[in-house]
Amino acid sequence: MQPIIEVQHLFKKFQDVTAVDGVSFTVGAGEFFGLLGPNGAGKTTTIRMLYGFSPPTRGIVRLFGMDISRDWRRIKMRIGVCQQDNTLDPDLTVEQNLMVFAGYFSIPSREAAARTRELLEFFALSNRRSAKVMDLSGGMIRRLILARSLINRPDLLILDEPTTGLDPQSRHQVWDRLEKLKASGLSVVLTTHYMEEASRLCDRLVIVDRGKVLVDGSPEELIQKHAGRHVIEIGGPDQALRDHLKAQAVPHDDLGHRIIVYTPDGNDLSAAVRENFCHERCTFRNGTLEDVFLRLTGRELRE
Amino acid sequence: MGIMEIGAISWRFVKVWKRNLVTFQKIWKVNFVTPLLEPLLFIAAFSLGFAGIVGNIRYGGAELTYTAFIAPALIATAVMNNAFFETTYASFVRMYYQKTFDGMLATPLSIEEIIIAEIVWSASKAAAAAGIMLGVLGAFGYVPFPQGLLAVPLAFFGGIAFGAIGLFFTGIVPTIEMFNLPIFLFVTPMFLFSGTFFPVSNLPLWAKPLAIAFPLYHLVELCRLVCLGRCETVPLLSVVYLAVFAFLFSALALIFMRRRLIK
Numbered sequence: 001m002q003p004i005i006e007v008q009h010l011f012k013k014f015q016d017v018t019a020v021d022g023v024s025f026t027v028g029a030g031e032f033f034g035l036l037g038p039n040g041a042g043k044t045t046t047i048r049m050l051y052g053f054s055p056p057t058r059g060i061v062r063l064f065g066m067d068i069s070r071d072w073r074r075i076k077m078r079i080g081v082c083q084q085d086n087t088l089d090p091d092l093t094v095e096q097n098l099m100v101f102a103g104y105f106s107i108p109s110r111e112a113a114a115r116t117r118e119l120l121e122f123f124a125l126s127n128r129r130s131a132k133v134m135d136l137s138g139g140m141i142r143r144l145i146l147a148r149s150l151i152n153r154p155d156l157l158i159l160d161e162p163t164t165g166l167d168p169q170s171r172h173q174v175w176d177r178l179e180k181l182k183a184s185g186l187s188v189v190l191t192t193h194y195m196e197e198a199s200r201l202c203d204r205l206v207i208v209d210r211g212k213v214l215v216d217g218s219p220e221e222l223i224q225k226h227a228g229r230h231v232i233e234i235g236g237p238d239q240a241l242r243d244h245l246k247a248q249a250v251p252h253d254d255l256g257h258r259i260i261v262y263t264p265d266g267n268d269l270s271a272a273v274r275e276n277f278c279h280e281r282c283t284f285r286n287g288t289l290e291d292v293f294l295r296l297t298g299r300e301l302r303e
Numbered sequence: 304m305g306i307m308e309i310g311a312i313s314w315r316f317v318k319v320w321k322r323n324l325v326t327f328q329k330i331w332k333v334n335f336v337t338p339l340l341e342p343l344l345f346i347a348a349f350s351l352g353f354a355g356i357v358g359n360i361r362y363g364g365a366e367l368t369y370t371a372f373i374a375p376a377l378i379a380t381a382v383m384n385n386a387f388f389e390t391t392y393a394s395f396v397r398m399y400y401q402k403t404f405d406g407m408l409a410t411p412l413s414i415e416e417i418i419i420a421e422i423v424w425s426a427s428k429a430a431a432a433a434g435i436m437l438g439v440l441g442a443f444g445y446v447p448f449p450q451g452l453l454a455v456p457l458a459f460f461g462g463i464a465f466g467a468i469g470l471f472f473t474g475i476v477p478t479i480e481m482f483n484l485p486i487f488l489f490v491t492p493m494f495l496f497s498g499t500f501f502p503v504s505n506l507p508l509w510a511k512p513l514a515i516a517f518p519l520y521h522l523v524e525l526c527r528l529v530c531l532g533r534c535e536t537v538p539l540l541s542v543v544y545l546a547v548f549a550f551l552f553s554a555l556a557l558i559f560m561r562r563r564l565i566k
Contacts, residue, residue: 014566048566051409053405053408053409053565054565054566055565073310073411073413076409076410076411077411081409083402083405083406083409085402085405086402087401087402087403087405087406087409088406089322089326089401089403090401091326091329091330092325092326092329096325100321100322100325101406101410103318103321103322104315104318104319104407104410104411104412105410105411106315106318106411149409152410
């Protein structure tokens with residue numbers, strides 16, 4: 001089956017900075033695909049090339065089998081984009097924002113009105129349909145942007161950090177709606193730096209850093225491969241523990257005041273640690289995508 | 304999207320124009336107060352205070368009252384102000400603060416269509432303002448009807464020229480405060496020296512070419528042709544000058560707005 005998105009050897013240079021440095025990936029129909037990475041990794045730049053906003057310096061972007069540089073108008077008719085910035089019209093009402101946007105897709109107004117009603121209902125905004133965007137909360141604005149990106153009934157939804165800056169309640173509400181959309185078979189590309197979001201929603205994801213793809217796989221696969229199913233965090237580690245880990249060649253990160261141990265399956269390390277090395281505080285937990293992310297992209301700040 | 308492709312320009316730009324109309328309808332009452340009251344203020348000031356000092360004026364081989372002389376120029380300057388301020392401050396707010404164009408660029412709209420829509424919208428607003436002013440000035444007998452109605456399409460045409468140069472400045476200014484510069488260096492001198500308040504034929508020889516280079520001069524003269532049946536310029540040349548000016552700055556607006564928006 002033809003993939004929805006094919007990206008091959010994609011490059012983007014800004015003056016002397018290479019923001020995207022040879023990225024390739026494909027997304028299949030119905031897949032919920034994640035593009036993860038720290039700030040400045042090239043996520044948004046990649047996404048912008050996907051929906052034809054930025055022209056690539058080099059490389060190929062094909063959506064629905066068409067080249068974005070040539071068939072951009074036909075492609076854009078079939079995609080919905082939820083940008084990071086709030087691009088809503090602050091002077092217009094909630095309803096008008098959707099109606100005006102429907103116009104850009106040449107959707108007849110009767111049909112646009114029906115879809116507007118439906119989408120406002122779906123995103124729990126019906127009771128605010130006449131409110132001005134200026135008067136909405138952050139969560140409602142996000143939901144309205146999402147609703148707007150679905151006005152053309154897209155075959156592919158592109159989400160650039162859809163929950164950044166939202167409180168937990170709003171974030172969970174957005175996740176809930178995205179899960180419903182996923183269940184309906186919509187193909188989705190998501191960028192985020194919330195690992196919980198990616199684990200919960202994505203069928204498959206890539207982690208990018210400094211413009212390059214580091215790994216590609218399902219969240220479970222990546223956790224299994226790069227963090228292990230079980231993780232122990234040991235506060236106030238002593239030299240004996242360090243020697244032990246080194247002698248056993250156990251994968252771990254030494255943060256000085258804390259050691260994070262990634263225990264492979266079928267290893268009795270947990271018991272040994274519990275008995276011999278838990279002087280201050282030990283946390284036994286499951287490996288997460290966050291462990292994978294930090295192991296692969298490092299812990300230093302990206303500012 | 305290449306440098307400039309024909310396929311990127313379609314009637315879809317009307318959708319962006321409509322978006323501006325929908326937004327404008329929310330604030331139209333405030334927007335129409337200016338063209339309604341401005342001519343009244345000018346006529347009051349000039350006919351009550353100024354005309355007494357200046358007396359009648361010789362223009363185009365005829366004797367005119369001073370107020371009759373400036374009335375058509377008021378329409379032309381309103382066209383300039385409406386179009387220029389729309390594609391500078393208002394477009395800048397849409398582009399920079401509201402990210403409206405970024406949102407549009409995620410839809411089947413092209414940057415060409417957005418730029419054309421902004422310019423055409425500013426010209427439409429200018430034509431609407433001119434229409435209101437015609438009514439006010441006509442009520443005082445300064446505009447003959449029905450030929451005075453020609454000022455409306457003329458205002459639209461002139462509005463394209465001023466909207467285009469405004470959007471060109473929007474493509475290059477770093478911050479919204481920087482619009483002070485083109486206003487001080489371009490709009491204000493034009494307002495004063497484009498044959499608005501005195502005939503350009505009264506200017507010293509060295510200053511004339513400057514005034515003639517101003518697009519406002521040609522619009523003022525064409526407005527006088529419509530309202531007074533006479534003008535200093537060759538009307539066809541003025542039309543051509545404005546058309547070339549509009550085309551040139553539309554192209555520059557597109558180039559610089561693209562450079563600014565598409566990264």
